[in-house]
Amino acid sequence: MTTYAVRRWTAVSRISAPLLVVLVLVLAAVPYGMSGYVVQQLTSLFILVILAAMWNTLAGYGGMVSVGQQAYIGIGAYATVLLAREGIMPYLAMVLAALIATVIALPTSLLVLRLRGGQFAIGTWVVAETFALLVTLNQTLGGGTGTSLLGLNSFAPDYRRAYTYWLALAFMALMLAVVFVLLRSRTGPALQAIRDDEEAAASLGVKVLPSKRLLFLIAAFGCGAAGALTVANSLYIQPQSIFGVQWTAYMLFMVLVGGIGTFEGPIIGAIVFFVVQNVFADYGAWYLIGLGAVAILFALVVPRGLWGVVRVRLLPLGHRLVRK
Amino acid sequence: MPEPLISSVKVSKRFGELAVLQDVDFAVGAGEAVGVVGPNGAGKTTLLSVLAGTLRPNEGTVRFQAEDVTRLRADRRCRKGIARAYQIPRPFDGMTVLENVLVGATHGAGLRGQAAYQRCIEVLGECALTEVANRRAESLGLLHRKRMELARALATGPSVLLLDEIGGGLTDAEAAELVATIRGLHGSGVAIVWIEHIVHVLVQVVQRLVCMNAGQIIADGAPSDVLQDASVIDAYLGRRVA
Amino acid sequence: MTWVNAVVQGIALGGMYALLACGLSLMFGVMRIINLAHGDLAILGAFVVWFVVDQWHLPPFVAILPVLPVMLVLGYLLQMTLLGRSLRAGQLVPLLTTFGLAIVIQNALLQIFSPDVRSLGPYAGSIVTASWQITGDLTIPVLGVLGLAVAVAVLGGLQLFLRRSSLGREMRATAQDPDTAALVGVNAKAVYARATALAVAIAALAGAFFALRSTFDPASGPTQLIFAFEAVVIGGFGSLWGTLLGGIALGVAQAVGAQIDPQYAILAGHIVFLAVLASPRGGLLAARSAP
Amino acid sequence: SGGLGGSGGGSTKLTIGFVSPRTGGAAGFGEPDGWVLDQARKALANGLQVAGKSYAVEVVDKDSQSNPQRSAQVANDLINSNGVDLMLATSTPETVNPVSDACEAAGVPCISSVVPWEAWYFGRGAKEGQPSPFKFTYHFCFGTEQFHKSYTSLWPQVPTNKKVGVMWPNDADGNAVRKSLGPLLTQSGYTIVDPGAYTDGTNDFSAQIAQFKAENCEIFNTFPLPPDFATFWRQAAQQGYKPKIAQIAKTGLFSSQIEAQGQLGIGLAGATYWAPTWPYKSSLTGLTSQQLGDGYSNALNKQWNQQLGPSVALFDVAAAALKAAPDPKNKTALAKAISTLTVDTPVGTLAWGKGPVPNVVATPILAGQWRKGTGRFPLEYVICENANDPNVPVASRLQPYA
């Protein structure tokens, strides 16, 4: 009689996983060797990677197609400004801000996690708009005028860039690790089961609501961190844009172009988006037309996304039955 | 008389105007195997859903292991030991067969790591799914889907197994395999409630047969007696079964 | 009386929202496509109407007539070329397509028409500013009533079409299971294309009404989109009467909210939306739970 | 150059960055930029002579997409990748404020315009009565005081009950105006009827209209986005609110916005920060205001646009600053040079260091009225008062809105 075993790592992944750890260490050294431009660009890229990874986990693994993650981006950004204004060290404020976004996501989840599909999508969007309006109504937050993050000016430009970079790198590595561990844990298959059929998942003993909530809160933390990093990058925020739905459009673009429901896809998608942005940005309206055309082209030609086609799993999340 | 393992007490279920279950008293003892038959639309699946917790009854209570579980959600009931296979399979399309079963093992049975994997390997073997273990569930044919329903339910390590038409569409040999599997389960002490229209397969396993019609139980007893019952013949069988 | 007036204005506004939401509701109902380009298609329609008005000096209400068939064809082609293909790859890919389409339309309009703001109002004569004065504080805007009437007619007509006609039945069947629809002889592609054609034409109609009511420019598309989505969801996905009610509920909430404090106008709409979702039924006319 | 601590070397090329909204919601402001950039590049084609040294000058322009995050991103790109020596930014706080902030943080000199200076200065966190927190960023634009002066010189031209109904939104401009213009007008004897701030994008204004009607506000003032004003103004006509003076700002800057109002647009009073009748010359290009307006109209077959003035002025200031700096490649020195700079531009002579705050020159704004056109274009803007700058000729008196 043949016996069987369940395997998770593949030959490729046994090599690639440690390499990725090395890559993170190499990236950590970038501010010592590279120009401020590279540092700044990589920081923007890391923010995009965080956002793409969060949206992918929500939609691709949890089946929660959110159009409202900008709510937590905005909260992360505004909380950073608010805490910094209270005299808290800006970089500490950014970490706290991500936690605040998570805390605020908890009551929100009570409402939106009741919703499914299209209702969930629009519901989260309206929640984000509501947060935007509440900020707009609050004059101490600058109201509709917006507000600037002043605390960072006390750092010399090069150091400010480097610190922001390291924090972005740390957040990115943390969020990717958290998502990886979560999806490889027993919660991973549970989330996918919920995505495919909630009732059937419940019938197999899956705690539907707590699992979804956990994912929702993790995504809120990640987006909050991205928001905090964004304000460190742009220094000025204004509610209509930091809470703007264009963030969701970007996430959608990155995740679908990269390959939804794969761990590596969103990272690839973020890099594609970043490159498209940088290469064509000087062409004004034509750049945007190009961006739209790229989106349509990907949807038509590689609907499963780049990594959906490659099908190599550097960081495998699945299970395989093999003969011993 | 000892309290049955799982029971419904005066359960009624309505969808709007339509009364689908009316005052149904149904009980299964530990280790018992009960077959449920009845014409289409009699309320069999609905009764199963009420027992499993995916439907709330309008009236009446559901008891399991001497405890009122009427208000417990399906996932709690599953973890307590009630497992259910759907009549119309509900696979997790985006996952492999192995992972489908794994969900039952890790969440329903609460197993972790190698123990969970071991349970999956066993169950896949029992249900003849080893060959397709690494296929995505969406690519399965109907009978594989049905087997996977059974496998997932088994993986949760139930004390009562609620089966809804898992035997339809099987060749004789396949049916015989299925009977052997379920008998084995029954032999290991799992109580079984099995809805099936293929009566000759059903009677090879169950000791008791219940016939439902129009939301009520119209016959309950030894299979041979129930199958001779005039009202059962009228409502369900249409002719005598040898 | 100002409160009554606010309700009246809100109802008129709600008609506009419902009209804009109609196409969204249709496309979502039939193809499960969340069309992010809907607002931009409406603005595209407004530009085309404006172009006709400007070129041939027709009144806007006349100019709409030749534009609608053009938009029907455009919608049909859109489905046949872009949306139909991306639909095959699951529900999320069309989202990417419509996102791409939205920015292509916006910026193509910018290239062609410049960022100047425009309006159809000046060409429509006095109807834009006409109203029935009931009391000093209560006026009923003619344009609002017209918009509401068109919304009721379009939504009602469409509802009847979907419920009663055999073509509508085919559309609903295809919506639920295109593969099986093919097995009973329905050409799913053609049905989808018809639905998109209708949705795009109605979007253009809605765009024209917004262009009569206010100004528009190439970037205006997304601004009203969320209200249209809210109307669809409040009304219960897929139900067109619900969409009408949803639009009106939203419009009234905004107008009444503004009466309390102008800042609360949009917020009040959002809060009503969230309250409806939080209610046990989760939609005014939810015939079924959202998919 | 690279890494923590590294810095650039000496070169003879100067790079000027220019950020403005060319696409997105504020694209209307950026419309003449293409033409202005052509003029500036032409004028700078032969480079600049600074302290006996000759420098080539390159202008790199970027689109902010009317979005603050994007504005910051392109500003940072210009700073880090193009290594700009001087940044220019214009039009709306969404574009200008993040660019200024990025420059301040990176220590790159920046000159900006077309954001009411209070929204630029206080909106970025400066506090009244405290020293300026900005060392590298400079601004020239009108402020609420200029509006006050202009309005109080215009409104008496038509007899009214001095009751002003205001619709000021909750955005950068609206908030700045509510904070300072309101009290100033009250001091001048006007009664302000303010129903409260509204959110941009509101679609129903019956609440405000009812209040204006009830209080009989014969003057109306607003700082809205164009579609909001169009919605309001049509609703006002439907509901029978017709003030004697309708004074609009922010919308109605460009003739297309008034044309879109149709008949309702004729007679609206507006305010201008530049028109071809401004009797000033660009020091960089040598063009008079009239030449600018005509040049633009002829090149693009479009009516002149008041953005032309400040956009050209930005390049005048840039050239003057680079020439005034002892070493134009030294950013600190360049910034310091701007703080005391005096330049001739189409919008007038700009002189920093004279207030209202250290980094800002307050420029004039003159009120006028949109009338039916008599010449090539359907509408004409006539200047009706010149309290802020008596050098600009007045063309006509204000007529009641009919």
Place this chain on the structure above:
Amino acid sequence: MSALLSVEELDVHHGLLHAVRAVSFEVTEGERVALVGANGAGKTTLLRAIAGAQRASGGRVVLDGEVITDLPTHQRVRTGIALVPEGRRLFPDLTVEENLLVAGRRRRDGPWNVDGVLEIFPMLTKLRARRASTLSGGEQQATAIGRALMTNPRLLLLDEVSLGLAPLAVDAVYECLGSVLGHAATVLLVEQDLARALAVADRVICLLEGRIVLDLPAAEVSREQVTEAYFGIRGRPA
């Protein structure tokens, strides 16, 4: 008698999986053919390929002399092919009646209409206005068969006819297949209840791993023969 349907060297793939392998057979007008085979043998795939719901990767499908291999599904319905799909696949939010009517819209001329369907499935009469998603499993099966009949097919493909039907209802279906349909249409059905299959069919075809391993008149085969063929004990090609 001429062949109504002829399948020639048909190949169907699911990705890498070769599910139907060079299958050839003919069905003459008015014939009733039972298709049997073990789980995963390729029965469903074969029926779907004939109906057009699954693309063939090789070979031809000919209906009444006309090659229909490249005809899209919905047009095949008009040539007279109707499939009752595995798993019923009703339109969940349409009522029972609407489910029937949708199929009736593009029907060929013929005897079937809503009343006719209700006559053979009396249990549907009281469910006429009910949404299909609320039907029990058996009620759905009956509606699905009725829906296929509504297109007035010349060739009716039935996948797992009796699945989920109570014995009484199964009798009703077979009665109808035997009498009403008998002269009007040709039937190709998948049925695992061998006794039923042999009783109702004129011919039995057995599939094993995508190939035909047995094709004989029903009268000439024994239960044992078929059972053996299921597992390839006999007749398995080398």
